[in-house]
Amino acid sequence: MTDPFAGLSAASPKETWRHAALARRRGTSADQRRAAGEAMARALAEALDSGTIALGSGAAGLPGARALAGGRPTAAAYVSMGTEVETRPMLRMLLSRGWRVLVPALGRGRDVGWAELTRMAALADVTMPAGAGVPASAGIPADAGIPAGAGTPVSRRRPQEPDGPTLPAEALAAAGLAVVPALAVDREGNRLGRGGGWYDRALTHLDAAAPTVAVCWPWELVPGPLPREPHDRPADAALTMAGVRWFRRRD
Template sequence: MRQHGRADEPDKRALRRQLLRVRNGLPEDDIRSSADALAGQALLLPELAAARTVAAYVSVGGEPGTRALLDTLRARGVRVLLPALLPDNDLDWAEYTGPGSLAPVRHDGRMELLEPSGPRLGPDAVASADTVLLPGLAVDEHGMRLGRGGGSYDRVLARLESAGARPALVVLLYDTEVVARVPAEPHDRPVHAVVTPTGVRRFTRP
């Protein structure tokens, strides 16, 4: 695999540690209330209102909550795809059919994830999405997103580009995670919008 701009990695690691410390210290009540507010803001997005298929994810730990959003999208008749982590850190996808379709999975001692238990659709299934909801730790004023560093969503974004797919890319964050600058590398791709519990910020869509 090619390596790009590795000089930025120490800056990214330091920023990740800082942001994760804040998330890990959030009270459960704040996480729950933020999840409801986040869903309310996200559901106002035209990109979600018009979407037939949305690729999303199930929040875990201190991540901005997505469960209310997933259930509302499904109730609206939207086809929701959720990821399942593969051994090489790539992502497979399966359809979300309700809370009962989620199963806890632990990968090599990492944090337990909730993954869809239905039939796997293959990594390329994400290309069918009209909107892709991305996890992250921060986004900057140019729409550059900071992920956790595993590279799973870098592969997703590269796969979308290779397929010629152009879904709306939306990252879900807390308000304090919209920052002035995220260290960027040549392979990083900007998102089109960030949703926080208090609003939406859009970036120029290429």
């Protein structure tokens, strides 16, 4: 397999890395993305069952927050779209095990935050009022077909969202695990995102002991360092079809 990142280094602009990653992803089929998603869901389930992933306590410094969550473990995750590895198998697995699952809610305007996913059937396309803009900081995927900051009547290629109220990023304090998207991850856990820093800001509210796991394709695990900025938050592990690969542990 040709290395999509050949010739790139930590000195290369992030946009160049993103362009290379997305160009390679466009060569994947829907069947490949579904199969990869099923494999990753199994790998994450095995890691949870074996104790390979040490979960954070969640709700650090927030008395009663776990009680509000019904005493269930909470995961911050996301709904895949476009050329991303399919995450619905993982979401389905977490729900079947009784987890409380939070996913990004980009809203129908500028109400950006998180929402609780209670069942897969609750996921739906988001209809936006004409002229309602999506903040560039929301991290809309570059291959979504929707310009960040632009309004569109119906965003069919935005991530689906569940019904329910939009929660602030502080809701992640109750999470014992965060599963986030990545276009590339290096050996230090540095993660290349979509741009805008939305996840980096949200993850500052995560329990200090809760691991962050970045989802990517195997070829997106790069040996050399990625370009990094001070606000970038590294992942503790990467999740690929081959399983969970740790960079650092919080146990």
